[in-house]
Amino acid sequence: MFIIYVSIRKNYQPIRRLVDLAVHVFEPQERRPMNEIDTIKYTLEELSQANSKLDEHVKGSLPIMRDNLLFELVSGHYADWEEWEQEAGRIGIRFKYEHFTVAVVCCESDAGATEKILACCRKYEELLPDGVQTFFFKSIYQHELILASSHESDFPLESCLESMQESLLKHNGLRTVIGIGKPVRARSPVDIHVSYLQALRTAEFLRIRKTGSVLIFDDMEIPQSGAVSYFAEFLQSLELSILKNDAAMLASLSERMIGYLSNDSLPPHMIRSVYLNTVTVIFNGLQRFRHDDQSLLRLTDAAFKHRYTLEQMIGIIRESCTKLCDMISETLPLARPATQEAILSIIAEKGMDPNCSLQMMADYFDMSVSNFSHHFKKTMGQNFKEYIDQLRIQKSIQLLRDSEETLEAISQQVGYTSTSSFIRSFKKMVGTTPGQYRNTHKA
Numbered sequence: 001m002f003i004i005y006v007s008i009r010k011n012y013q014p015i016r017r018l019v020d021l022a023v024h025v026f027e028p029q030e031r032r033p034m035n036e037i038d039t040i041k042y043t044l045e046e047l048s049q050a051n052s053k054l055d056e057h058v059k060g061s062l063p064i065m066r067d068n069l070l071f072e073l074v075s076g077h078y079a080d081w082e083e084w085e086q087e088a089g090r091i092g093i094r095f096k097y098e099h100f101t102v103a104v105v106c107c108e109s110d111a112g113a114t115e116k117i118l119a120c121c122r123k124y125e126e127l128l129p130d131g132v133q134t135f136f137f138k139s140i141y142q143h144e145l146i147l148a149s150s151h152e153s154d155f156p157l158e159s160c161l162e163s164m165q166e167s168l169l170k171h172n173g174l175r176t177v178i179g180i181g182k183p184v185r186a187r188s189p190v191d192i193h194v195s196y197l198q199a200l201r202t203a204e205f206l207r208i209r210k211t212g213s214v215l216i217f218d219d220m221e222i223p224q225s226g227a228v229s230y231f232a233e234f235l236q237s238l239e240l241s242i243l244k245n246d247a248a249m250l251a252s253l254s255e256r257m258i259g260y261l262s263n264d265s266l267p268p269h270m271i272r273s274v275y276l277n278t279v280t281v282i283f284n285g286l287q288r289f290r291h292d293d294q295s296l297l298r299l300t301d302a303a304f305k306h307r308y309t310l311e312q313m314i315g316i317i318r319e320s321c322t323k324l325c326d327m328i329s330e331t332l333p334l335a336r337p338a339t340q341e342a343i344l345s346i347i348a349e350k351g352m353d354p355n356c357s358l359q360m361m362a363d364y365f366d367m368s369v370s371n372f373s374h375h376f377k378k379t380m381g382q383n384f385k386e387y388i389d390q391l392r393i394q395k396s397i398q399l400l401r402d403s404e405e406t407l408e409a410i411s412q413q414v415g416y417t418s419t420s421s422f423i424r425s426f427k428k429m430v431g432t433t434p435g436q437y438r439n440t441h442k443a
Contacts, residue, residue: 065091067137070148074102076193084189095150096133101157101183102196103147104203108175117174118145124164131155162214179203180216208271208310242285247325254321258314275313282320289327338365340379351391352415358384393429400438407434
């Protein structure tokens, strides 16, 4: 017995190390003394519980993984079917049919209704006849759901979605609009992405124009117009009015844009693009005046929400434009009368500054460049450039006579940005170069 006992103790270390590891990984909640057998039993129970929790977590994550993978598919993240099938096979997604259609379901009820609609749609999947396989999942937008369907070529998907929509309204009081992309025989995942883009555009058409509740992309009637070129010119005019601090022009342009948005000739899918670009220009102007205004940041965040009706978009443009016009009016100094004395005074102060230009003078007197140029010639008897050049050359003649400064230094003092332009203007007006003049007339 003694020999057996000693033999057991000699070979006990592997068992002891296993017990120590178990205690380290799963520290008992109740710190009570346990022998080796109790410790190993406790560890096995903990491993079993951990495995059960892991199974539950994986099962709970599968729907989320499925929805994320399907959204990546319709968003065009996959270039070929082989790459998609590798990912989809891990979570049990397999399409049964060759034809695909993507639809977008927009919730027209309150914000919390999207989850209810999703639950109802998934129940409706079980009632669909043979010939179609559907997957409803959330979009990145709060009020939208996406349907990716695999079906036979002649399956009446539109009528099925109309029935589902009627059921949602009748039994649950949930209003929706549904845009459907073109059915495709997807040779690659890119074809499904195109169908999704068509569904988005169709749903936006229904939501803004309110011409129905279910529509296929091919059935949209979009008038043709030269919207792009007109809108590009409008944006340039809008930015110019803000740069010039012309509140009257800004207000006029905003009303023109509101009329443009309200016109039925503008394709509905472009309305949001026009709105976003317009408010971006206006908010950039607001940012110039109050770059650290927290209320402005909150207003900006609200303006770029995804779901706005046409009336709401028009209201935001009008409100933000009015706010910008008020800021411009508060910031601008009182208009200065462009009398001869006032013109001479500002020229005496700024005439030798390289930045003294017709634009600067027009801005100072709150006039357009063309109006100020005409007014200057009428008041002073010659155009602005001739007057300024003459003033600068007269000053340079004095410096050439009375100082030893270089031509470069003199040209800078009298407002020329380069010595060559100074020499050219001097020779044109005096008939000789500055160097020749200095040699001839130096005191």
